[in-house]
Amino acid sequence: MSGRRAEAERQGRRGETLACWYLWLTGWRILARRQRVGAGEVDVVARKGRTVAFVEVKWRRTAQALDLAIDAHRLRRVARAAEVLAARYAKVGDDIRIDVILIAPGTWPRRIANAWQPGA
Known part of the structure; x- marks a missing residue:
C-alpha cells in the first residue's frame, strides 16, 4: 500500500471512530464496524430503539470536499x-435505513439520516 493510500486508510478509520463516538453520544448503540460482504461494505451498524442504521462514513480534509x-x-x-x-442485526418489526455521516477537521459531523430509499 502506498504512503498516500495508507494515510487515507488511517484517516478513514479515524473518521469511523469519530462517527461512532458521535452516534453513541446521540443515543445510538454501535453493533458492528467494517462489515464486509460480497455485495460491499458497511462502515458502522448502529441501533437506536427499533431502528437499525447501516452507516456510510466519509472523511475529507475540508468541509467543502x-x-x-x-x-x-x-x-x-x-x-x-x-x-x-x-x-x-435487525429483528422483526425493526426499521432499517441507510445513513451517512460526513466528517472534516474543525467541523461537527454532518449526518444524513435515511440517505437511501429503495428503488432510488
Whole structure:
C-alpha cells in the first residue's frame, strides 16, 4: 500500500471512530464496524430503539470536499451490503435505513439520516 493510500486508510478509520463516538453520544448503540460482504461494505451498524442504521462514513480534509464525498453509486453498494447484513442485526418489526455521516477537521459531523430509499 502506498504512503498516500495508507494515510487515507488511517484517516478513514479515524473518521469511523469519530462517527461512532458521535452516534453513541446521540443515543445510538454501535453493533458492528467494517462489515464486509460480497455485495460491499458497511462502515458502522448502529441501533437506536427499533431502528437499525447501516452507516456510510466519509472523511475529507475540508468541509467543502464533503459535498462531493457521497453519490448514488456508493449508496447503492452500502444498500446492497445492508440487505445481506440485515438478517444478522435487525429483528422483526425493526426499521432499517441507510445513513451517512460526513466528517472534516474543525467541523461537527454532518449526518444524513435515511440517505437511501429503495428503488432510488
